[in-house]
Amino acid sequence: MNYVTTTDEMVRRIGSIPDELSAAACFGTPVERDGHTLIPVARINFGYGMGFGGGSGGKGVPGDFAAEPETGEGGGGGGGGGGSATPVAVIDLTEGAVNIKAVEDTTRITIGAFMMAAWVTFWLFLTVRTISHETAKTRRHVADKQS
Numbered sequence: 001m002n003y004v005t006t007t008d009e010m011v012r013r014i015g016s017i018p019d020e021l022s023a024a025a026c027f028g029t030p031v032e033r034d035g036h037t038l039i040p041v042a043r044i045n046f047g048y049g050m051g052f053g054g055g056s057g058g059k060g061v062p063g064d065f066a067a068e069p070e071t072g073e074g075g076g077g078g079g080g081g082g083g084s085a086t087p088v089a090v091i092d093l094t095e096g097a098v099n100i101k102a103v104e105d106t107t108r109i110t111i112g113a114f115m116m117a118a119w120v121t122f123w124l125f126l127t128v129r130t131i132s133h134e135t136a137k138t139r140r141h142v143a144d145k146q147s
Contacts, residue, residue, distance in 0.1 A: 007052070010079045014048055025085075037093040048081030 028040035055074010092099040 006077065010050060014050070014081070017046065017048070027091075035094055039091040039093070040087065041089040041091060042085045043088050044083065044085050046081065046083035049079065051078035052076045 025044050026042055028042065031038045031040075053074060053076020055076075086105070087103045089103055090101045092101060
């Protein structure tokens with residue numbers, strides 16, 4: 001495997017990402033219908049990472065428990081990336097008016113509501129538990145003083 005060629009290809013592909021992420025990536029192709037021009041709008045996210053390695057052979061490497069300590073080699077590689085496009089809004093152009101209509105992500109709203117309910121339930125449970133433990137301690141302390 002030629003590491004130089006592979007590395008050059010990864011760097012070339014990663015370097016082309018900013019050129020590909022222009023306004024055209026966020027604003028879709030306008031659609032005209034019944035006097036309206038609709039322009040879809042999306043949120044674009046991406047990420048990438050690379051890794052590589054190396055190696056060499058050597059004698060007497062500390063901590064090397066290989067069967068043949070006289071030999072050695074190395075290698076490496078790796079890379080990856082990903083992205084997503086999420087619809088955000090639609091721009092509606094009509095003669096004399098511009099309307100922006102947001103796209104609601106009901107799944108994200110529902111998950112957020114469940115997370116908030118779980119968070120509130122957790123803290124209510126913790127508060128009630130703490131109050132009951134403190135009340136029990138106080139009752140034991142009062143009972144010990146009376147006896």
